[in-house]
Amino acid sequence: MQKDTVIFDLIDKELERQRHGIELIASENFTSLQVMEAMGTSLTNKYAEGYPGKRYYGGCEIVDQIEQLAIDRVKQIFNCAYANVQPHSGAQANAALMMAVLKAGDKILGLDLSMGGHLTHGSPVNFSGKLYKAFFYGVKKDTGLIDYEMLEEKARTEKPVLIICGASAYSRDIDYARIRKVADEINAFVLCDMAHPAGLIAKGLLSSPFEHCHFVTSTTHKTLRGPRGGIILMKTDFENPFGLKDPKGNVRMMSHLIDMAVFPGTQGGPLEHVIAAKAIAFGEILTDEFTSYINQVQLNAQAMAKAFVAKDYHIISGGTDNHLMLIDLRNKNITGKKAQETLDKAHITLNKNAVPFDDKSPFVTSGIRVGVPAITTRGMKEADMQTVVDLIDRILTNIDDEKNIATVKEDVKSFMNQFPLYPELK
Ligand SMILES: Cc1ncc(COP(=O)(O)O)c(C=O)c1O
Incomplete structure (x- = not known):
């Protein structure tokens, strides 16, 4: 095949643009060269529907090792029991998590997009606002800080199944314990979408959501400095509250529901070249250099x-x-x-x-x-x-x-x- 110089010339121009400019987009970063290299490898050719050791395709013995390393490393970073590293993006991670926890029409409560929240936290133009009934809390006008009283009041009156915290444009730490307290009162789950500050949370520079939130999602390309992608984590696995049983009559764990919601629920084959890059980035995060x-x-x-x-x-x-x-x-x-x-x-x-x-x-x-x-x-x-x-x-x-x-x-x-x-x- 002839080299596609049109596209490669444009790629060169983009590199020059990145070199010359001051990049202040809060959700962007520059990965290491090895993270980028992994994405341009033969792994992009491999189909691997399923999970390590339980695939629907042959020839997965190598990608199984790669994906398992990604899982083990991210669990080590955040000291958590469960990780799914397959979501193609942060939005996909949130879609899968919501599919695992909610039924269509269930109520969710998130930070308003116009107050710093994210599209996937219930915006009417997003799946989260179309499939689920979304309610919102905001920030206080005088301080710009999350209005926890408003969050509590909405939680008590609307009784959402899921309360979402985390933001795209909020510069302060979050009181996860306070959110969990009201969630327990109304039997709601708490999801922290830590896409933005994940790198700071990884090293203890901000409060950890893991003690208080049932589920944590993230992108991998912002402060975690990995490839574009998503992850879903849980500090501890727990029995699903929906009474779903496997064919032998055993109640399935939440981890099983989340895995099923990622694949086959919302995605097909995982991007093993990106998962390899995630594994490398996670390895980098475990170093003192990070x-x-x-x-x-x-x-x-x-x-x-x-x-x-x-x-x-x-x-x-x-x-x-x-x-x-x-x-x-x-x-x-x-x-x-x-x-x-x-x-x-x-x-x-x-x-x-x-x-x-x-x-x-x-x-x-x-x-x-x-x-x-x-x-x-x-x-x-x-x-x-x-x-x-x-x-x-x-x-x-x-x-x-x-x-x-x-x-x-x-x-x-x-x-x-x-x-x-x-x-x-x-
Ligand atoms: C809080 C939050 N969640 C989710 C996402 C979505 O991530 P992606 O663009 O990878 O789908 C973003 C992206 O900006 C985000 O800020």
């Missing part, structure tokens, strides 16, 4: 928040405990959309984001979300956060000045030359 990395992520986020506040940027909740912050730009008279598009011209990449109680549409928004996992992987330290904030501020304070944008773009490029990305690649 501990230093994720500590630096938290330090950098705090340094960045401080630098923004010093320039009169309004950070929701006043700061951050994790790897990201949400900035309300209304006092600067700039929309999130305009900020994102203009910063993009200078190769500073982030996303517009609704802020709590936003008066603008989700396509425009009043805010931006800024995260440091990717620039920390590039090697930046606290002092560099000041430089990044200065570059952003130079754009946002002269938003229509094309000459200024061009100058900042050059400065971004020379700044990023100090932090090489994949020098092994041409």
Whole structure:
């Protein structure tokens, strides 16, 4: 087959884009080279429906070992009894978990998308809001912190089967014990979707959801710095509460229901090339090197928040405990959309984001979300956060000045030359 130079040229251009830019999308990161390498291997050719030792296809003796290693390593990271590493993405992990726990029409309670929640936590445009009856809690207007009283009140009045915590744009730690307390009152399950802060939770920099939440889902490509994908975890397995029995009349465990909900419930063959990359990333997370990395992520986020506040940027909740912050730009008279598009011209990449109680549409928004996992992987330290904030501020304070944008773009490029990305690649 002739080499597809059209696509490979575009791949080269994307690598150059990543090298030159300041990557501040909170959900992105740069994997190690070995994580990327694993995804471009012969494992992509293998069908392996089922689970290690229980496959529907022959020739699975090698991928069984790989998948088992991924399972064992992630269980070690989070000290938990159960792991399913097959979900193709975070959304797939949530879909499968909900399929295991809920019936169509059951009630769920999650953080409102417009307050920092995720689409899969009940949004009407997502399966979670179409299949299940979704109710929402929010954050408090004055503090930007989760409104636990509202969560408790909704839980008591609506009695959802599943309470979901975790967020896409929330910079503070979560009181899992408090959520579990009200869940126990109404016999609800608690799911923590730790997709964003998982890397910080892995190393004890934030409270652990595992003690209090029945189920934990995550993506593997954000602060965990692995390949794009999802996982489902449980601290302890337990008997399913639905009375489902196997042909011999035995009650099945929750782990069985979740495995069945992933495959054959919501997916077909697992992506063993991605599962190999997950196993490698999990191995990396178990090292001291990752501990230093994720500590630096938290330090950098705090340094960045401080630098923004010093320039009169309004950070929701006043700061951050994790790897990201949400900035309300209304006092600067700039929309999130305009900020994102203009910063993009200078190769500073982030996303517009609704802020709590936003008066603008989700396509425009009043805010931006800024995260440091990717620039920390590039090697930046606290002092560099000041430089990044200065570059952003130079754009946002002269938003229509094309000459200024061009100058900042050059400065971004020379700044990023100090932090090489994949020098092994041409
Ligand atoms: C909290 C949360 N859950 C789930 C997802 C979905 O992950 P994916 O994009 O891999 O489907 C995201 C992605 O941004 C997320 O932030």
